[in-house]
Amino acid sequence: MRSAKLWSWIALIAGILYFFLPLIGMFEFSLRARRGEYSFDAYANVLGDPAFRATFGYSVLMALFTIAFGILLVVPTVFWVRLKLPRWRPVIEFITLLPLVIPPIVIVFGYIRLYNTSSWLPLTGSAMGTNLLLMFGYTMLALPYMYRAVDTGLRTIDVQTLTEAAQSLGAGWITIIARLILPNVLVAVLSGAFLTFAIVIGEFVLAALLNRPAFGPYMVWMGANKAYEPAALAVIAFVVTWACMALIQLVTRLSKHTRAQQR
Amino acid sequence: MAFLEIARLEKSFGPLRVVRDFNLTVEQGEFVSLLGPSGCGKTTVLRMVAGFEMPDQGAIRIEGKDVVRQRPNARKIGMVFQAYALFPNLTVAQNVGFGLKVAGVPRREAVERVAEMLALIGLPDLGARYPFQLSGGQQQRVALARALAVRPRVLLLDEPLSALDAKIRVSLRTEIRAIQQRLGITTIFVTHDQEEALSMSDRIVVMNGGIAEQVGTPFEIYNHPTTKFVANFVGTISTLVAEVEDPAAGEVRVAGQTIRLPQPVEAPRGGRIGLALRPEALHLGPGDGRDTMLPATIADVQFLGSVIRLQLHTGGTTVALDTFNRPDLPPPQVGAHTQVSFAARDVIVLEH
Numbered sequence: 054m055r056s057a058k059l060w061s062w063i064a065l066i067a068g069i070l071y072f073f074l075p076l077i078g079m080f081e082f083s084l085r086a087r088r089g090e091y092s093f094d095a096y097a098n099v100l101g102d103p104a105f106r107a108t109f110g111y112s113v114l115m116a117l118f119t120i121a122f123g124i125l126l127v128v129p130t131v132f133w134v135r136l137k138l139p140r141w142r143p144v145i146e147f148i149t150l151l152p153l154v155i156p157p158i159v160i161v162f163g164y165i166r167l168y169n170t171s172s173w174l175p176l177t178g179s180a181m182g183t184n185l186l187l188m189f190g191y192t193m194l195a196l197p198y199m200y201r202a203v204d205t206g207l208r209t210i211d212v213q214t215l216t217e218a219a220q221s222l223g224a225g226w227i228t229i230i231a232r233l234i235l236p237n238v239l240v241a242v243l244s245g246a247f248l249t250f251a252i253v254i255g256e257f258v259l260a261a262l263l264n265r266p267a268f269g270p271y272m273v274w275m276g277a278n279k280a281y282e283p284a285a286l287a288v289i290a291f292v293v294t295w296a297c298m299a300l301i302q303l304v305t306r307l308s309k310h311t312r313a314q315q316r
Numbered sequence: 317m318a319f320l321e322i323a324r325l326e327k328s329f330g331p332l333r334v335v336r337d338f339n340l341t342v343e344q345g346e347f348v349s350l351l352g353p354s355g356c357g358k359t360t361v362l363r364m365v366a367g368f369e370m371p372d373q374g375a376i377r378i379e380g381k382d383v384v385r386q387r388p389n390a391r392k393i394g395m396v397f398q399a400y401a402l403f404p405n406l407t408v409a410q411n412v413g414f415g416l417k418v419a420g421v422p423r424r425e426a427v428e429r430v431a432e433m434l435a436l437i438g439l440p441d442l443g444a445r446y447p448f449q450l451s452g453g454q455q456q457r458v459a460l461a462r463a464l465a466v467r468p469r470v471l472l473l474d475e476p477l478s479a480l481d482a483k484i485r486v487s488l489r490t491e492i493r494a495i496q497q498r499l500g501i502t503t504i505f506v507t508h509d510q511e512e513a514l515s516m517s518d519r520i521v522v523m524n525g526g527i528a529e530q531v532g533t534p535f536e537i538y539n540h541p542t543t544k545f546v547a548n549f550v551g552t553i554s555t556l557v558a559e560v561e562d563p564a565a566g567e568v569r570v571a572g573q574t575i576r577l578p579q580p581v582e583a584p585r586g587g588r589i590g591l592a593l594r595p596e597a598l599h600l601g602p603g604d605g606r607d608t609m610l611p612a613t614i615a616d617v618q619f620l621g622s623v624i625r626l627q628l629h630t631g632g633t634t635v636a637l638d639t640f641n642r643p644d645l646p647p648p649q650v651g652a653h654t655q656v657s658f659a660a661r662d663v664i665v666l667e668h
Contacts, residue, residue, distance in 0.1 A: 211399060217368055218401040218459075220388040222415035222466060232414075236405040 076291070083284035095285035104271060105286075112260075112268035115184070116253035119191040120246045123199045124235075126192065128242065131203045132234050135212045149200040152193050157258040160190060165262070183263050190259045195249035202248070206241025207234070243304050247297040254293065317380055319344035319502055320365075320470055325374035327360055334360045336526040338374070342470075345500040347493065349513040352523035353549065358506045361523075362472050365504065367391050378469055394463030398475040400455040402447035408458050409434070409443035415466035433461040436495060453484040460492065464499065471496070473505040477512060489516055510550045514538060522546045544590070544666045553592040554635030555666065560587045571631035575608050578661050590666040595625065595638035597662035600648070606657035614652045630656055 086094035099105050134145050152160070164186055168176035176182035212234070219229045235242065260267035272290075276283040318341035325338040335357040342348050350358035363369040365376055367388030375382050383391050402411050409430050416426040434440050437457040447455055456476055463471060473492070477485045493516045496503050507513050513520050514534040522529045522537060522545070530537060530546045541547035558568035558575070563585060566577035570591065583589050599606050612630035624647050626637045637656060648654065 210404060211401065214397050214399050214401040215403060217366070217388070218395065218397060218462075219403075219414070220368075221366055221391075221393055221395040221468075221472075222462065223389045223392075223418045224414075225389055228418055233403055233405070237403075 079284045080288055083281055083288055086281040095281035096289070099275075099282050099285050099289065108266050108268045108271035109254075111266055112254050115188060115191065115267065116250045118188050119195060119253050120249050122188060123192050123195055123245070123249055124242055127196070127199045127203050127245070128235060128238065129230055131200065131207055132212065132230060135204075135207055136216060146200070146204075149196045153197050157190070157194065157256075158262070160193065161259050161262045164190060177263070183265060187259055187263050187265050187267075190263075191249070191253050191256065194256065194259070195245070195252050198248040198252075199245040202241045202245035203238055206238030210237050240301075240305050244301050247301050250297055251294055255290065318342060319346075319379060320504075321375070321377040321380075322361070322365070323375045323377070325361065325364065325376070326372045327357070327364060327369060328372055334526050335364070335371075338526070338528055340521060340528065340531065342502055342504065344502055347496055347503045347505065347516060347518045349505045349507060349517040349520045350523055351507055351510060351513040351520050351550070354508060356523040357526040358508075358523050359474060362474055362504060362506045365470070366393055366395050366472055392466070392469045393472060394466065394468030394470070395472045396456070396459050396463050396474065396476045398478050400447070400452070400459050400479075402455055402459055402462070404447055406446075407443065408439070408445050408447070408450070411447065411458055412443075412462045412465050414462060419466060429465055433465045436464070436498075437461045438491075451484075452480050453488055456480065456488065457491070460495070464495075464501070469502065471501050471503045473503065475506055475508070477507070477509070485512075492516070514550070520550075522549060524549070538594075539664075541592075541664060547592050547664055547666060552595050552636050553664070554595070554598070554633070555590040555592050556631045556633060556635070558589050558591050560585055560589060570608075571610050573608060573610065575660050575663070577663060577665065579665075581665065592664040592666050593635065593658055593662065594664075595636045597658050598628075598635060598637040599657045600626070600637060600639055601655055601657065603657045606659045608660060609655050609657040612654055612656045614648050614650050614654060617647050617650060619647060628654075628656055 083095050084091040084093065086092060086098070130145070134142055138145075165177065166172075168174055168182075168186055170178045176186045215233055215237075216229055219233055224232070254268055255272075256267070257269035257273055261270045261273075272283070272286055275286055320340075320342040322338060322340045325335055326333070327335040334355075338357070338361055340348070350361060352358045360369060364371050367383070367386065371384060374384075376384050378391070378393075402408075403414065406414065412433050413426050413430045416429060421429070430443065431440070434443055437460060439454060439457060439461075442450065442454065442458075447458070450458065456479075460476070476492070477488055480488065489512055505513070505516065514537075517534055519531060519533055520537045521531045524545045530542050532540075537546060537550055541550060547553050556570050558570045560581050560583045561567040561569050561574060563581045563583060566580050568575055568577060568581060568589065568591070575591075581589060602609060610630045612628040612635075614626060615629050615634060616627035618625040618627075619641075622641055624639050624641055626639065626648065628635050628637055635656065
């Protein structure tokens, strides 16, 4: 009994060390930019770098567009599949899982072949078109997470009966999706959105090969050319991710009726 | 012209014909029940009226206008579901006001109407609650208020009481009927519970295998069922087998006794017919005006409180008999020999 407790403590401590030691080491290293003393110089360099601000801002904006487009694409799709095409669910699920199987490098080369300047839809011919293409690519990368999150969210409500109830009260499809379906899967949509955000912020392959000034390529460039700044950058990236997760928690708690469902 | 008219309605799911040649007219303010076992097509008829299913053939006319091609949200029909179907993300007041908001009713008017509806269902103080904070009975009442708030032309109730406890079921059915009568709203009620149908309806449609077996008032359906199915499904019956002696005079022979029925019998001499009797038509021992008397043996005694239900062996079969409880008279013992009597006018003749 006592030894079992001892071993579980040892396991816990080993786990904590395994997880936190590299982080602490990285954090400690990121503070050593100034010789002989700890300082936040590396952070100041990173945050003061106009390229950091430009690429981070670009990626955040892309993430927001990707989230909006993803919600518009996924929520009505999941709703419709559940309501009218339940037999197609396995097929749709398989399609949404494809991005996990097909490497992004294949996707981006496919894109470049399909949408190059001599194709019927020359999206890569302009910066705007390429941004659009990048957003579609991001949406696809986030699809497995977004689809699953929304699908799980919709499973908690009786979609068909609620839809019929709303229809009998005079509501059309847009009202039903906006006022009933979306609010009921809001927490699921938000967790999908934060995952999308995390993916877009760190993504390298699509952005690099489409030659867009995103945060991923910037991080790689920084890692190849600087000593202390990459560590500072990694810490910043962790903070952003954790902030996202904290937001998910917060939103889940704020939503009144969802809290009740979880009881 | 009837307010709601359903004519020659047909619906198949694959090879299965769930509704066949279904006809019904409902007058304004009438409460009509569709009663039948599960799978008889009653819910499909209701869903076609609501617009959730498309009929293969036939017409559904409301106020003279065919609505078959109209979308569900354009029909102005209120519906209450078995599973309540309240919107979980909205409060009670928002649920009730949902249809008003969709219809663009001005805010002040909508607030007033919601308050009026909540008062109507007896829950004036629960507007700020969420559905999960209500009991099943309260949720179903809110669902009713939500359906009524938009002042629909027709109210459809799809087994609204089936998910509730027995006690709440009984009180809520009285309440629903009272609200329906107060508002004078045309209502179609689907149920498999004959007691609900009998107690609430102006008229009942008994359905079986996709067709309407009989349409009539609860009194007619119970006392004068026209088919064997209706007689069996609504209430309890006991059937005595009789041999026809004189079809034109309505004379038949049961257990060695000749009975003269009030109407002629549609069977040849020597043919066999079924004489169906309700438990309350049978009487233990001789009774006033009950001219037919058969020897019987008590097979079972069920004490139900105000009523005692007996099973008796007589005329080669087992019959059920209801008698009122009398504090001064203990129920008979199983195995006792006795007599049952009934009047020829209470007999329901069924083809055997």
